[in-house]
Amino acid sequence: MTDISDDVDSPVDDSTPPKEKVDELQERVEKLRSENEQVRDKLLDANAEKNKYEQKVERLKHENEKLKKSPLFVATVQEITDEGVVVRQHGNNQEALTEVTDEMREGIEPGDRVAVNNSLSIVKALTDSTDVRARVMEVTETPDTTYEDIGGLDEQVKEVRETIELPLTDPDMFDETGIDPPSGVLLHGPPGTGKTMLAKAAARQTDARFIKMAGSELVHKFIGEGARLVRDLFEVARQKAPSVVFIDEIDAVASKRTESKTSGDAEVQRTMMQLLSEMDGFEGRGDVKIIAATNRFDMLDRAILRPGRFDRLIEVPLPNEEGREQIFRIHSREMNVSDNLDYERLARVTEGMSGADVKAICTEAGMFSIRDRETTVDMGDFLDAYDKVREDSEEEGEKSMYV
Numbered sequence: 061m062t063d064i065s066d067d068v069d070s071p072v073d074d075s076t077p078p079k080e081k082v083d084e085l086q087e088r089v090e091k092l093r094s095e096n097e098q099v100r101d102k103l104l105d106a107n108a109e110k111n112k113y114e115q116k117v118e119r120l121k122h123e124n125e126k127l128k129k130s131p132l133f134v135a136t137v138q139e140i141t142d143e144g145v146v147v148r149q150h151g152n153n154q155e156a157l158t159e160v161t162d163e164m165r166e167g168i169e170p171g172d173r174v175a176v177n178n179s180l181s182i183v184k185a186l187t188d189s190t191d192v193r194a195r196v197m198e199v200t201e202t203p204d205t206t207y208e209d210i211g212g213l214d215e216q217v218k219e220v221r222e223t224i225e226l227p228l229t230d231p232d233m234f235d236e237t238g239i240d241p242p243s244g245v246l247l248h249g250p251p252g253t254g255k256t257m258l259a260k261a262a263a264r265q266t267d268a269r270f271i272k273m274a275g276s277e278l279v280h281k282f283i284g285e286g287a288r289l290v291r292d293l294f295e296v297a298r299q300k301a302p303s304v305v306f307i308d309e310i311d312a313v314a315s316k317r318t319e320s321k322t323s324g325d326a327e328v329q330r331t332m333m334q335l336l337s338e339m340d341g342f343e344g345r346g347d348v349k350i351i352a353a354t355n356r357f358d359m360l361d362r363a364i365l366r367p368g369r370f371d372r373l374i375e376v377p378l379p380n381e382e383g384r385e386q387i388f389r390i391h392s393r394e395m396n397v398s399d400n401l402d403y404e405r406l407a408r409v410t411e412g413m414s415g416a417d418v419k420a421i422c423t424e425a426g427m428f429s430i431r432d433r434e435t436t437v438d439m440g441d442f443l444d445a446y447d448k449v450r451e452d453s454e455e456e457g458e459k460s461m462y463v
């Protein structure tokens with residue numbers, strides 16, 4: 061490692077006079093001490109390096125695990141035989157004989173629904189039908205978002221209120237005028253611009269339940285279950301009416317038909333058909349409203365946009381300067397910010413950022429001030445936070461290029 065001298069035991073010989081002996085020995089001790097310090101420093105550096113590599117290994121392991129996790133398919137147990145268990149996969153109706161552990165064999169019986177992996181091995185039993193539902197459907201009795209929490213979207217708020225609220229609060233008006241109340245709204249725009257907030261605020265304002273389902277989960281988590289989950293979703297919405305059904309990432313179930321005919325595509329098609337038929341069946345009903353959201357408007361199948369399905373297409377863009385200032389003010393409302401915080405400047409420098417970014421800057425600014433043991437969050441903290449959020453999103457952007 062280092063070139064520590066190996067003559068420690070014999071630095072002087074017997075003929076050296078005592079005073080010189082002592083000096084030489086002292087010199088020797090000094091040299092050894094300094095060598096010792098150098099070695100210790102190197103050891104510390106090496107340890108720090110080792111920790112860094114260990115953390116990297118952990119992170120890579122974690123990412124590797126994530127990549128290895130493939131979606132599960134849903135199947136029904138047909139028969140339990142000595143050779144194995146016969147399962148029929150939902151969606152494509154393919155039957156397969158699969159081996160199971162003794163433990164699993166005891167836990168299942170014909171008719172049970174099970175989750176199987178790519179090689180059709182049973183991963184787990186889905187005894188309760190709400191199991192799958194609970195994983196993809198989120199029901200909130202009273203969402204805590206109000207219109208006052210949303211910045212820079214006045215026009216969009218107005219449109220949502222007209223389309224979603226009026227039919228719920230004043231259904232007679234539509235009867236009297238002789239027009240069908242609008243059934244659905246499609247919100248489209250970049251991520252983090254407040255689409256979910258708009259849907260939640262509409263539910264809250266009308267005392268309606270907020271029922272959220274993510275399109276991607278619908279088709280990717282439990283393949284073969286999409287259509288059934290859509291049916292379940294609307295059933296729950298009817299039971300819990302008045303309710304607002306929020307379908308996030310609707311492009312996952314309603315994107316333009318592709319040329320390939322893989323079973324995955326067929327599954328998405330079936331799910332979309334079910335969605336369309338549920339939406340069509342809703343005509344005239346005022347107490348269940350549908351709000352869908354997408355970041356990929358260009359990908360949507362035109363069928364979903366036909367009149368009577370989504371009556372309003374509302375664009376939710378990135379906030380402009382005025383909008384960003386409002387969002388800064390909203391998210392710093394509860395913070396102890398310094399009196400001379402320059403909101404206009406913050407709004408100016410954050411050009412191109414979303415509401416979610418602005419929210420992240422406010423939170424980070426609070427963290428910077430806590431780190432400095434201060435109780436007031438000042439402009440310096442906000443600008444540091446802006447740099448951090450910008451760098452983080454640039455890194456994210458770079459990473460996603462490799463995904």
Ligand SMILES: Nc1ncnc2c1ncn2[C@@H]1O[C@H](COP(=O)(O)OP(=O)(O)OP(=O)(O)O)[C@@H](O)[C@H]1O
Nearest residue numbers: 209210211251252253254255256257387415416419
């Ligand atoms: N216009 C806004 N006003 C206030 N806060 C906002 C606004 N837009 C976004 N935010 C903040 O960002 C968070 C995420 O926003 P939201 O979930 O509504 O975005 P989204 O458009 O639904 O995004 P995604 O498409 O990624 O689902 C909100 O919880 C809120 O804190």
